[in-house]
Amino acid sequence: MKYISILGSTGSIGTQTLEVVRENPEIQVRALAAGSNIALLEEQIREFKPAIAAVYSEEKARELSLKVKDTNVQILSGMEGLIACSTEVHTGIVVTALVGMIGIVPTVEAIKAGKDIALANKETLVTAGHIIMPLAKEHRVKILPVDSEHSAIFQALNGEGRNEIERIILTASGGPFRGKKREELKNIKVEDALKHPNWTMGRKITIDSSTMVNKGLEVMEARWLFDVDLEKIQVVIQPQSIIHSAVEYADGSIIAQMGMPDMKLPIQYALYYPERKPLPGERIDFFKLGRLDFYEPDYETFEGLALAYEAAKKGGSLPTVYNAANEYAVAKFLNREISYLEITKMIREAMEEHKNRMNPTVSEILTVEKETYEFLRRK
Numbered sequence: 286m287k288y289i290s291i292l293g294s295t296g297s298i299g300t301q302t303l304e305v306v307r308e309n310p311e312i313q314v315r316a317l318a319a320g321s322n323i324a325l326l327e328e329q330i331r332e333f334k335p336a337i338a339a340v341y342s343e344e345k346a347r348e349l350s351l352k353v354k355d356t357n358v359q360i361l362s363g364m365e366g367l368i369a370c371s372t373e374v375h376t377g378i379v380v381t382a383l384v385g386m387i388g389i390v391p392t393v394e395a396i397k398a399g400k401d402i403a404l405a406n407k408e409t410l411v412t413a414g415h416i417i418m419p420l421a422k423e424h425r426v427k428i429l430p431v432d433s434e435h436s437a438i439f440q441a442l443n444g445e446g447r448n449e450i451e452r453i454i455l456t457a458s459g460g461p462f463r464g465k466k467r468e469e470l471k472n473i474k475v476e477d478a479l480k481h482p483n484w485t486m487g488r489k490i491t492i493d494s495s496t497m498v499n500k501g502l503e504v505m506e507a508r509w510l511f512d513v514d515l516e517k518i519q520v521v522i523q524p525q526s527i528i529h530s531a532v533e534y535a536d537g538s539i540i541a542q543m544g545m546p547d548m549k550l551p552i553q554y555a556l557y558y559p560e561r562k563p564l565p566g567e568r569i570d571f572f573k574l575g576r577l578d579f580y581e582p583d584y585e586t587f588e589g590l591a592l593a594y595e596a597a598k599k600g601g602s603l604p605t606v607y608n609a610a611n612e613y614a615v616a617k618f619l620n621r622e623i624s625y626l627e628i629t630k631m632i633r634e635a636m637e638e639h640k641n642r643m644n645p646t647v648s649e650i651l652t653v654e655k656e657t658y659e660f661l662r663r664k
């Protein structure tokens with residue numbers, strides 16, 4: 286038996302994790318956590334029978350308790366609920382599929398409780414990678430990447446133990462606005478930015494892909510996961526999202542991982558690592574595909590990617606500012622309160638304003654998050 290808990294079970298990664306569970310009866314779900322979608326969480330509780338379920342909203346948690354009082358599940362709320370799920374006693378692997386920095390504290394607590402982490406929640410590593418990675422080492426737990434590119438790199442590192450990485454080729458689709466110039470992005474509407482060419486994902490990450498901030502976050506995520514210098518991480522546009530990323534070694538060999546765009550593959554790989562289990566789904570047909578394209582990113586138009594390299598290079602609390610400003614701006618854009626180009630403008634301005642603090646603690650990271658929000662609110 287494999288015992289797992291899922292933080293963010295009602296989201297895109299959460300529901301796809303449950304699809305993997307459905308196909309693998311030896312996986313048992315011990316805890317499920319969501320923000321406010323209690324209708325879906327109730328269905329999940331009835332199907333997967335976790336011991337604990339958490340809803341962030343206290344009011345919704347009370348509502349859910351009434352709905353599921355005929356079951357044995359314990360309903361909790363708030364950060365306490367998230368931590369109870371991430372540290373649930375029988376759980377071996379915690380799937381962190383929350384969106385945003387809310388994932389930091391439950392992930393830290395899960396590691397301290399000795400749980401392996403199947404990590405989708407990239408914002409946690411971007412802001413607290415300097416805490417998460419040493420803590421995982423100290424507690425001898427695995428950080429298993431779920432993000433497709435990082436899973437690809439992880440797979441390309443298989444069996445290469447002592448061989449140094451020469452270059453990480455971090456692929457990007459380029460998003461729905463690939464090839465466009467800055468001027469053409471002025472009047473982009475929410476609906477336009479939510480049309481990712483290859484992946485169906487949550488709203489926040491879909492906007493991040495369109496601005497290429499997602500790739501910026503992934504550069505920082507890769508740096509922490511694989512302990513490589515920033516200069517060794519090269520972003521390459523691969524519009525078909527067939528090559529999910531690659532690693533180059535000293536002899537010039539490049540080992541890439543390929544597959545149709547389907548997040549169930551990296552999710553299942555993380556849950557079963559190092560075993561490969563059968564996974565139904567579409568396979569690559571090279572004749573149908575015909576070609577694979579590659580381009581250099583346009584760092585001027587997609588300023589968010591350039592800013593990510595700057596934040597990563599300077600380190601300290603600057604990646605937190607980058608991430609928090611983006612979370613704030615994307616929420617505003619999705620709410621139609623700011624224009625599309627203001628997303629990266631806000632990130633730039635928040636970064637310019639910030640006085641960098643090296644080696645921030647979790648509490649300092651959360652303070653910087655608040656300060657960034659306050660700065661942007663005042664503007």
Ligand SMILES: NC(=O)C1=CN([C@@H]2O[C@H](COP(=O)(O)OP(=O)(O)OC[C@H]3O[C@@H](n4cnc5c(N)ncnc54)[C@H](OP(=O)(O)O)[C@@H]3O)[C@@H](O)[C@H]2O)C=CC1
Pocket residue numbers: 292293294295296297298299318319320321322323340341367381382383384385387405406407408431432433484485486487488489490548
């Ligand atoms: N989707 C994808 O294909 C990929 C996603 N990722 C990363 O994985 C993470 C999740 O992305 P995705 O699944 O797309 O996002 P979604 O928006 O689809 O899902 C987010 C999940 O987090 C829950 N949530 C949000 N806020 C809280 C909170 N305060 N307390 C508890 N639960 C909360 C949501 O609950 P509710 O529904 O109730 O609001 C939902 O279950 C992100 O970090 C993303 O960057 C990485 C690679 C690919």
Ligand SMILES: CC(=O)[C@@H](O)[C@H](O)COP(=O)(O)O
Pocket residue numbers: 432433434456457458459460484490493494495499500548
């Ligand atoms: C599926 C996944 O891992 C996403 O992070 C994906 O990479 C987004 O596509 P972009 O390459 O457009 O950011």
Ligand SMILES: [Mn+2]
Pocket residue numbers: 432433434503
């Ligand atoms: Mn990705």
